[in-house]
Amino acid sequence: MMAIMVCIVGRGWCSLYIGGRKKTELVTSGPYSMCRNPLYVFSFIGTFGAGAQTGSIAIGLVSAVLCWAVFRHVVLREEAMLAERFGRAFKRYVNTVPRFRPTWFRWRDEKEILCRPALFLATTRDAMWFWIAIPVLEGVKILQDHGWLKPVFWLP
Numbered sequence: 001m002m003a004i005m006v007c008i009v010g011r012g013w014c015s016l017y018i019g020g021r022k023k024t025e026l027v028t029s030g031p032y033s034m035c036r037n038p039l040y041v042f043s044f045i046g047t048f049g050a051g052a053q054t055g056s057i058a059i060g061l062v063s064a065v066l067c068w069a070v071f072r073h074v075v076l077r078e079e080a081m082l083a084e085r086f087g088r089a090f091k092r093y094v095n096t097v098p099r100f101r102p103t104w105f106r107w108r109d110e111k112e113i114l115c116r117p118a119l120f121l122a123t124t125r126d127a128m129w130f131w132i133a134i135p136v137l138e139g140v141k142i143l144q145d146h147g148w149l150k151p152v153f154w155l156p
Contacts, residue, residue: 001049001053001134002049003045003046003048003049003052003060004046004049004050004130004131004133004134005049006042006045006046006049007042007043007045007046007047007049007127007130008046008124008128008130010031010038010041010042010045011039011042011043011046011123011124011126011127012120012123012124012127013030013031014030014031014032014038014039014042014123015039015119015120015122015123015124016030016113016115016120017029017030017031017032017113018032018039019113019114019115019116019119019120020116020119021114023085026082026086026089026090026093028093028097028108029109029110029113030108030109030110030113031102032097033097033106033107033108033109034097034102034103034104034106034107035097035098035099035101035102035103036079036093036094036097036098036099036100037071037075037099037100038102039123040071040074040075040100041100041102042127043067043127044064044067044068044071044100045064046127046130047064047066047067047130048060048061048063048064049130050063050130050132050133051063051064051133053133053134053137053138054137054140055141068100079094
């Protein structure tokens with residue numbers, strides 16, 4: 001549940017910085033100063049948390065890796081668009097900030113950021129879907145406990 005909470009809060013935090021500027025300017029401050037794709041990194045964390053609701057760390061890890069595989073293709077397309085739009089500035093950003101691995105020592109902030117509440121709320125609301133894993137997988141457990149659903153195999 002902590003991983004899901006980190007995902008929701010983290011995605012909201014990232015949206016405060018990107019705030020609809022993604023296509024009009026190169027955002028390189030806040031969470032984007034440490035990692036080029038922090039929104040996706042928080043999604044990986046949330047997907048791990050959702051998968052871990054099965055009671056299996058292995059399923060959590062597999063879920064996160066599958067999420068990474070899907071988003072990697074999305075990121076490559078986005079990077080091509082950003083490279084075309086922002087040229088040298090984006091190339092410099094790529095050379096100094098990792099794609100997915102946060103580097104805490106690179107943190108840079110702005111004195112002020114423009115907050116768009118509608119975008120913040122939409123991003124946070126969208127991340128709330130990670131919570132659905134809890135009642136769904138709890139329902140599966142109840143069905144198993146009553147013998148109405150039999151597990152095919154067990155994972156650690």
